[in-house]
Amino acid sequence: MIFGQKKCNEQYVAETFPFHVPVVEFRAFSIFPEINSNHSDSPAILALCARNLISYLTYCTVQTYPEIHQNQYLPELEQYFNELSKFLLSKKNLKLFIRTTDSYAITEEDTAYILQQIPAFPVPPSCCHDDILWIFNLLKQIICTVNDPSSDYWKLLYNLSAQWQLRLSSHFPIRSKSSSMEFWLLSSSRQYEYLSKNYQNAFKWGREFDQYYRDFLAHGFSDISARGKARKKFIENHPVPKTDDELLNVPEDSPGLTAPAVRRYHRIYLDIKQGNFSELT
Structure with missing residues (x-):
């Protein structure tokens, strides 16, 4: 096959089957942001990382458990999905944790609110996918650090960031475009309930x-x-x-x-x- 034919065929596939084109989930690369003067104190950076983890954990949950298969899930999972929806759709959580457009931006008001909300984030059941449980474990460590002002939060964030990078090397966040559409559909359908x-x-x-x-x-x-x-x-x-x-x-x-x-x-x-x-x- 000559190059021109190959290029035409690839274009044909992309145009004919647009929802099967692989996409990379960019949020996975901005969980632990570069530190700057806007969030150099411990509450701000901890709140920022917690917010990013919750956003990505929710994304992974929806991708792993599409609503189209909801009748096939265990009761423990159904309960968790309901608790997760309730958390995200209460007060301004949807805007802060899901509809955020900048993984590095956070205000003092947002910091205080996030730190107040994260302890109420629902605990995934043990039957959840390993990736979800692993991400939640990172979030739990941040919550523990927030509750212990004497802890060395810089060392913790360094360790968590290193673990995250190692995880990405073996769990590259690539999905099909159809999976990303399912995420939007579920997020929207949860919103309809309210x-x-x-x-x-x-x-x-x-x-x-x-x-x-x-x-x-x-x-x-x-x-x-x-x-x-x-x-x-x-x-x-x-x-x-x-x-x-x-x-x-x-x-x-x-x-x-x-x-x-x-x-x-x-x-x-x-x-x-x-x-x-x-x-x-």
Whole structure:
């Protein structure tokens, strides 16, 4: 096979099977950050490392135990997943531990809050995957150090960082793109449990419209035409009741069919898909 053919075939595979392309989880490389003047004191650096560990531990939990297989898990695991969801969705934990965009940034207010919250992080059961238990053990050591001001936290963090680097050499954090999508899906579905039914429906209708819209785009229609045809198909799938019988049996969760309503559903769907819950919380 000549190089040009090989390149074309690789491009074909990537375009045809986009969710099977391997991706590296960048969070694994920023658990123990470079120390600078913004977090040179012990509370700040300990809180920062604890936050990063919890974020990555949660990611590994979701990747290891996809929600699609939830009926196959042991009761101890189900209980742990529920406790983990409760922890992450209480107060501002979701924003601090999951939706963080900078592994090295932390404020004094965040430091105090994180140190207050980490002792309540749920303990994974012994039947959990070894990687999850190993990461939690590192977190537990940090929690113990926080509770013991006299401890040598620099030595601890050096040892933990060295262990982490050695672990990465034999457990390289590479996943398929489909696995990363599962992480988003589960994170979103956990969020739905705490959203109003209206927003759940808005997401569902926005996803339906988005599917129609992208199908029309794939068939060569312009953006404006694709949106118009998608809305028409959406209306056809949710017909307006006309007879008395239809009016008496209208589902409570029927969508609005006006252009602004459909645009709102679509915007909510896209926002949640991109991890932006600002309108929903």
